[in-house]
Amino acid sequence: MSDWSxxxxxxxxxxxxxLxxxxxxxxxxxxxxLAALGHEATRPRGHEATKVGRPFDREGGLRQFDIMNSxxxxxxxxxxxxxxxxVCGITWYG
Structure with a gap:
């Protein structure tokens, strides 16, 4: 169970x-x-939630993740x- 929310x-x-x-x-x-991935921060591997999604060339900061088959x-x-x-923004193309 994650202690992240x-x-x-x-x-x-x-x-x-x-929506x-x-x-x-x-x-x-x-x-x-994503919050469950944040729980990995307590392990030496680092903050997994800071590496998911775009941009791919760096970690941290505002990230983006595709939903519902792009x-x-x-x-x-x-x-x-x-x-x-x-969650700071949701873009839905419908």
Whole structure:
């Protein structure tokens, strides 16, 4: 079990307004998985959540991850100090 969590930033209402329920469910499922990767930070391998998604050439900072077969993507920020993955943006092409 991960001691990391995830949250929407700025808010769930702002980021998910107008999105289909299935997309919101997929975003929340991925955020849960990303928080579970954050748990790896307690091991010597490093902060796994800071390496997932784009950009591929560096770790840390704002990351992006495709959702629903590239029909959109999420932008997220893993913050090891807070032990939290923040979902900062959702782009849905429909």
């Amino acid at each position: 995830w949250d929407y930033n700025p808010s769930a209402e702002y980021l998910t307004s107008g 289909p329920p299935g997309v919101v469910a997929e975003v929340e499922r991925l955020a849960t998985e 029909r959109g993507f999420i932008s997220f920020l893993p913050v090891p100090r807070h032990r939290c993955v923040y």
